[in-house]
């Protein structure tokens with residue numbers, strides 16, 4: 001799945017939800033990033049259609065909202081997988097072989113970083129240092145952390161979620 | 163009810179990843195079942211630092227330090243140690259030299275040379291309980307500032323102490339506070355920079371997870387001294403545990419009247435709000451951070467005006483790093499003379515480092531300024547993993563440089579590290595061994611910079627991309643002598659012409675590795691070889707005729723049909739077809755395949 005393929009039709013209740021979030025922050029354009037955090041927490045991602053409603057709610061241009069969403073890597077326009085996989089690519093993990101683990105993940109799931117598998121089950125995301133360098137290289141699936149991961153372990157880890 | 167014994171369990175991110183939460187549950191359950199729960203108490207603390215050996219359990223009062231404790235070990239700790247006072251030998255840390263168990267952390271090499279000031283409470287108190295912070299002189303400094311010192315004397319104390327910013331640049335903290343104080347305005351702000359974007363660093367996160375009140379107290383002091391009634395903590399949204407503990411701590415401080423109106427009857431009003439970063443390294447730069455808090459893209463702007471003149475919402479704003487702030491309350495309590503006798507002439511106090519990479523003891527350490535890299539890597543870090551040879555140590559993250567064997571005896575301070583061609587940075591310290599390729603490491607950091615450049619100015623946006631492409635070309639064996647010259651020149655231009663610290667320092671990893679590992683660059687360019695065997699394109703897989711028995715296992719496993727040979731004849735790998743996947747080497751039972 002890539003960004004262009006995501007098309008959503010917002011229900012009236014979703015539009016209301018976004019408007020409520022904007023109102024919580026006094027419809028103040030300066031709170032854009034906080035509004036986006038909360039909106040992404042609610043919907044899981046920020047497709048173009050959602051961004052439009054946010055822009056209206058805060059009375060800023062859609063271009064500004066899009067500019068902010070694409071600037072920050074934490075915001076995503078693609079829904080994450082049911083089991084989002086995050087791989088630490090901090091320096092400590094890198095020198096302990098995180099790139100090989102990433103290659104294996106991409107190979108097994110047949111997707112690139114930032115994408116979601118067609119069945120919506122997994123997505124891959126790279127993080128910079130999760131603070132568990134003692135366990136490098138580190139992979140997280142949802143909230144669960146796997147330490148000292150070797151490429152050979154990937155299949156086994158994914159099987160836990162099949 | 164006073165407990166006779168406390169079981170401190172590390173609740174830092176690293177240990178939580180190794181099931182320390184389950185361990186806490188099990189310990190509590192065992193205490194209950196063995197009816198010892200009124201005698202001993204389980205406390206989840208912040209990070210002990212010794213992440214390599216986590217999860218860690220420390221028992222007070224006898225200071226026993228258990229390492230790599232799994233949830234299943236809860237039973238024996240309670241039935242032996244808590245019930246009978248007998249140490250469980252097999253859970254103790256083993257001295258790597260002679261394998262004898264060491265029971266107390268103060269006797270371990272990892273801790274012997276550390277001085278814990280910023281981390282004073284991490285691993286000692288329960289960060290979710292303000293009483294424990296108060297019991298260790300918490301909020302005493304705030305009272306002292308209100309009642310005894312007043313704003314100007316407090317700033318003087320920090321000046322005498324010689325405290326410098328731990329966020330990277332080493333700017334004297336007192337001078338920054340003074341500037342913000344002098345600028346008159348109807349509203350001022352103090353900001354704590356907890357963005358910590360360096361890809362190998364987790365110091366600030368550990369402080370916030372282990373001792374959030376230290377930062378809150380320091381911010382209140384900061385606000386009082388500069389005349390600000392509002393504080394903001396800009397923290398990465400990727401730090402959920404730190405955010406949760408900060409929220410708890412802020413609420414407790416409010417309930418205790420340590421935040422809010424008329425704090426401790428001083429007439430001073432102050433409160434703190436959290437602002438979330440959204441994963442952009444450049445937002446650690448203070449002007450970008452301020453724009454991000456205002457709801458914009460985090461693009462830096464030219465200084466001056468400095469934040470102290472015109473910052474958040476164009477009001478005077480004091481930005482300090484987490485670790486800088488964590489030092490403030492202790493300095494006020496113990497006095498500047500106590501602090502400034504630690505360290506070197508120009509760099510006082512301690513520095514927290516996230517020691518990681520190929521060392522035996524990965525972890526969070528706090529060492530006095532002036533300690534040597536050798537002491538840090540070989541004594542505290544316990545030397546290089548798997549008895550490999552030390553090659554380089556990277557400090558300062560993507561803005562820093564790689565130092566080598568010849569630099570191991572310089573003493574660590576702001577000036578010395580810069581003189582050696584690196585920098586202090588925020589505290590990431592990554593150790594590399596003979597298996598790491600320095601061209602590849604430089605490429606790793608450039609990849610990071612290209613990704614994180616905000617794109618505002620051309621030298622950084624385009625120049626770094628070109629640097630990356632050149633490095634990529636070199637790691638693929640296609641680099642030329644001229645490319646090396648271009649790297650040098652372009653690196654210099656980017657440094658001279660970029661707007662913010664990111665661009666001004668981004669070529670450092672390339673330039674420092676070129677300076678220190680010239681041979682390695684030449685090997686890639688002239689000999690088309692990667693001496694460390696990292697750069698895939700430069701490897702060749704070959705068959706050792708003497709070992710090959712002609713079993714055809716490799717012929718069958720090669721995915722691209724690059725291996726030819728009949729049964730019982732020596733096989734041959736075609737260098738042209740080979741994609742260097744290594745499948746043949748894995749399959750061969752006779753060690754007949756080598757990689758060069």
Ligand SMILES: Cc1cc2nc3c(=O)[nH]c(=O)nc-3n(C[C@H](O)[C@H](O)[C@H](O)COP(=O)(O)O)c2cc1C
Nearest residue numbers: 327328329355358359446447448482483486663664
């Ligand atoms: C690209 C870039 C990234 C930075 N990242 C951080 C950071 O993550 N944390 C931090 O405290 N300072 C960071 N800084 C330094 C800040 O701009 C600023 O100097 C610091 O927060 C001031 O606090 P201090 O005086 O207490 O060190 C960064 C600077 C640059 C140029």
Ligand code: SF4
Nearest residue numbers: 616618619622662665
């Ligand atoms: S140097 Fe790079 S990060 Fe800094 S302002 Fe310019 S483009 Fe942005």
